[in-house]
Amino acid sequence: MRYISGGYPALAAGVLLPSGTLVELISFGICDEDPATDIQVRFWECPLLPLTAACTPTILLSSAGLDGCDYVAAVGGVPFVIDNATKTYVIEFNSFSGDATQRLDHVRLNTRLQVSPAPAVATFSDVPVGAFAFQHIEALAASGITAECGGGNFCPDSPLTRAQMAVFLAKALGLHWAP
Numbered sequence: 001m002r003y004i005s006g007g008y009p010a011l012a013a014g015v016l017l018p019s020g021t022l023v024e025l026i027s028f029g030i031c032d033e034d035p036a037t038d039i040q041v042r043f044w045e046c047p048l049l050p051l052t053a054a055c056t057p058t059i060l061l062s063s064a065g066l067d068g069c070d071y072v073a074a075v076g077g078v079p080f081v082i083d084n085a086t087k088t089y090v091i092e093f094n095s096f097s098g099d100a101t102q103r104l105d106h107v108r109l110n111t112r113l114q115v116s117p118a119p120a121v122a123t124f125s126d127v128p129v130g131a132f133a134f135q136h137i138e139a140l141a142a143s144g145i146t147a148e149c150g151g152g153n154f155c156p157d158s159p160l161t162r163a164q165m166a167v168f169l170a171k172a173l174g175l176h177w178a179p
């Protein structure tokens with residue numbers, strides 16, 4: 001997180017999630033031991049850097065009325081899908097008392113990866129648009145996890161060896177060996 005000076009104390013942190021991630025819930029563990037003041041947490045959606053347009057606060061959470069520590073969860077703006085091609089995301093924490101009576105304990109994002117939308121044209125001649133598992137096969141091919149078996153075909157009904165499965169899983173999970 002980065003401390004922003006001037007005005008009220010604030011912290012800001014970028015949110016790095018893969019494109020296509022579905023954000024289902026955002027919650028914050030916050031402490032506000034001075035019910036006369038308020039903490040605000042914003043989840044911003046911004047254009048890609050450099051900032052050429054204003055950021056939009058998609059979620060605004062407040063500790064209004066909180067006396068102690070508790071979870072505050074987003075009720076508006078969720079769910080939404082991360083789009084790193086055109087946007088960047090930032091979480092901002094504002095402490096309006098400016099002292100230790102207000103603090104951010106943690107941020108929690110409940111997310112789920114999604115299969116990308118299927119293309120309009122099939123990559124493999126033996127897996128046409130509309131075929132069972134078409135969208136999933138296309139997503140695996142587009143991400144480099146699988147490729148053709150020869151002649152522009154995917155061979156969806158061919159047996160799979162344990163070695164081939166090891167390659168698929170290692171690529172899909174981003175596994176690598178490091179000494």
